[in-house]
Amino acid sequence: MSPDAGRNSDQADGALTLDTAWTVRWIRRSAEILAAERTALNTLDRDIGDGDHGENMDRGFQAVLPKLDGLADDANPSAVLKLLATTLISTVGGAAGPLYGTAFLKAAGATAATGTLDSLALVALLTAARDGIVLRGKAGAGDKTMIDAWSPAVDAAQAAQSAGESAPAVLTAAADAAARGAQDTEPLVAHKGRASYLGERAIGHRDPGAQSTALLLRAAADATRVMD
Amino acid sequence: MSPDAGRNSDQADGALTLDTAWTVRWIRRSAEILAAERTALNTLDRDIGDGDHGENMDRGFQAVLPKLDGLADDANPSAVLKLLATTLISTVGGAAGPLYGTAFLKAAGATAATGTLDSLALVALLTAARDGIVLRGKAGAGDKTMIDAWSPAVDAAQAAQSAGESAPAVLTAAADAAARGAQDTEPLVAHKGRASYLGERAIGHRDPGAQSTALLLRAAADATRVMD
């Protein structure tokens, strides 16, 4: 697959199909945003964790970029997500590595035989990702973790899909909900991860993992539009 | 000997004799001045040494104070100086402990059988002290050590004695010369002690041991006058 394969997936109606090229663009855009937000994520994590979340995410997404060029020409979105998952598992470390790794592994599983993702497939992808994180990390809603961005995103995606929205619109709804969800972690006390050691002192700080989730879903929505 | 034995040595002519009581007053006054100058001496030593000279001197002179009360009633100046010497040796530590200890041990030797010190005996005392320090520390003039206060003091005392000055006047001359000598160490490079490691960087700083010598000799002059 050529590096700029992502450029040629426009459809006749002007919307982009969510195909392999979109999946690759999603990862590229995520890497871009995470690099730019690296220090900001570190700072969030320093406030209520150990200050490495931006570092960890940046390391993982930088590691996947060169591998994208080596994808088979007939790779489907699921194959791309699986590559992302295994790369994150083997390069991110910390709590976020296995959690995001499992998320994308499950997402790959949920989209296995599909070449192009419609809104229903997108909802399945997001749901599987969220469920994977819950399976590994056992966090519930309101525990002040990345789940508090993922769950509203899944709900919003589901609602948009039920309302008959296009796949890009479903993603935008998910991204918006994740951003709100991340923001809404600020008043919470944490019950999972390092921030749980802080008790009341976590109040007023945004969860870094919820924030990185919001950034990833924003990247997914961005990737439905042509970028330069 | 009662604690205020030092108060009763006035002579008919208004001058004080340099007897045992004077020796005791010298030590008490030294302890007082060194306690007050403790931090200042530490600071000088921090600049070109290890910052403990005030601490060391204060510890030694505080240790001798209670022992003064236990002096035999017939103790002569030499016995008092010997008590000072052994106490300094066993409490001061560092370079200053053995050096001042030897100085006062030799001073005690030089005044052995005397009950009252005249100007000649005083000069002998100061000379013996200085020579003791040279014997142990092997410093010469201009090496930026306490010798650079002691040697001018000995010279000034000798000159004053030759000119027929009284013992108190001899001490004042010695104290003045020591103060100038201490000040004159400022432009020097050190060749002995810790300051020698500094090379050129010692220039501009006063030697702490020279300064404490100046303070001790000032105390000796002070002790020739009645204090409250």
Next chain:
Amino acid sequence: MSTVGECAWGEVSDRSVVAPSEWQVMKKLINDPKHVVNEAVAGFEAAHGDIVRVSPDPLFIVRADAPHKGKVGIVSGGGSGHEPLHGGFVGLGMLDAAVPGPVFTSPTPDPILAATQSVDGGVGVLHIVKNYTGDVLNFETAADLASAEGIDVRTVIINDDVAVKDSLYTAGRRGVAGTVLVEKITGAAAERGDDLTAVVAVAEKVNSRVRTMGVALTPCVVPHAGEPSFVLADDEIEIGIGIHGEPGRERIKLEPADAIVDRLLAPILEDLPLASGDQVLLFVNGMGGTPLVELYIVFRRAAEVLRERGITVSRSLVGNYTTSLEMAGASISVLQLDAELTALWDAPVQTAALRWGR
């Protein structure tokens, strides 16, 4: 407020790559923040080649003579920055391998798996894991992968830190300095030939009998962050600090050492069912930046408090064994001994950081 950024470390600005001018203001003996762990491990191998060898990629430290046929392998690991934990404890009578992650970040499953394979003597491998979400998850994945390859892997999670309430509402107690004691004693059990089940039982026994509580006086600076991990006022200390600079129970004004020791011991003694006549191992651990002379002042008071309760300190350990880079502070661990644990503690050990009987 005193942040290290304001004083010893200089100002470090935001950046996504480290420009040559920027490491110059972070006051550490390093070359490039990105190479700290690799270079340190290379130096470690150069210094202790008689005891360990290093696999550079995936990165792990392993006993020079591993694997031992018929001996249970013991693997630990976690973020770097806690040295000598864990690499300094690889060797006869303690760990078979250690897997260092980036500074304060768990290693990924790949090197854990590789280390597990390299120490497998055919009778199973124990993973000793400090209770942090990242460590637990990454070791879990590695254990799954190793099991899939037919290696019998068991895991013991260390959670000795009484600063954190162990409840459904937290990630649970953290694993801190008590880990050293688990590694030593469990390593001795494996060395004497215990099977995997017995080795696991020893590790769990030590973990259930050791409690730790720490204090920080100053923060530390993670090389790639370049800024202190938290901020303490000139007269503030953090009671119950974790080993990555995670906050603890409370922030208080500095007190005399004896008062601080009493504060650290209280929750330990509340939690550990010690009776008069019991024997303990008392471990005063330095966080990295506190001089030994202060650690012994802490030990003095801790031993005194235990003695007053009729408890005998029959074994002791004092030093920087589970550190947080250059953080100033200390932790106190109390391990309730019995004849078995005492004998295993006394058994020979030959590692870079702990050695006796050999």
Next chain:
Amino acid sequence: MSTVGECAWGEVSDRSVVAPSEWQVMKKLINDPKHVVNEAVAGFEAAHGDIVRVSPDPLFIVRADAPHKGKVGIVSGGGSGHEPLHGGFVGLGMLDAAVPGPVFTSPTPDPILAATQSVDGGVGVLHIVKNYTGDVLNFETAADLASAEGIDVRTVIINDDVAVKDSLYTAGRRGVAGTVLVEKITGAAAERGDDLTAVVAVAEKVNSRVRTMGVALTPCVVPHAGEPSFVLADDEIEIGIGIHGEPGRERIKLEPADAIVDRLLAPILEDLPLASGDQVLLFVNGMGGTPLVELYIVFRRAAEVLRERGITVSRSLVGNYTTSLEMAGASISVLQLDAELTALWDAPVQTAALRWGR
């Protein structure tokens, strides 16, 4: 400028007694600056009662089983604040007694004399003295007094620090971290039964073959002073620092670790007549406040430079063994080995800080 007084330690005002409010702003785990040494030594005895006992007044630390009839006694000492030097090296195969002075201040002759008497096994006692005027003079007086009592005392002055020019115009080279190597190897010679002359010869041989050079990144704070012993700008380091914070050769801008190592090694290799094929012991010593991970980065480069010159690092030591309280920094020592020195280095040692073979 970064002074510790401005950041971690708070402001400490002039004072002649320590008021309760004042220790609160000096950020150390201590009770009262005046009791630091006594309390630390009490804690040391509590922790290591199997190896040492302590005489509280006059204050010295002595092997629990001293004196040994027919064995040369070995005594060292000096100011406190360099722990584990010297107390941590008392025990089988190393020192028989250590005499700790106040922080950074030589002990007086009384405790040195008492320690000498307590380890006299009838065949003489060696004083190992670091070359500082205060140490030299106080040990000299003690030796005179001990000789007067019929004890055969010999003295070896350690001066391994190549930072200071050894000339008539200075107090001569200082004794620094190389002292640890002298104490270990000389202790082994005494333990195997060498007589006083032979023990002195071994000590002098080690001293003549070891060279050290150090660097400081931050100052330290002497408890009774309450202020840093020197001031370094945020981006400055001091090359050739002494172990009391005495200045060294030059103050330079912070550089990468490898460049600093090269600067430290250059004068050592200039001074020590090493040839390709020679074997050395490489000792990277931490000043107290530098994490182990950095010391191994230093070791890595130092070993590399030696290897490039065809010199084999056949023995190594890495850790905080001769410290300056919490000072950040390190020193590198190179000891030219031969078969005898290697065997004596490898001989059993059982002390609080250095232990193997037992």
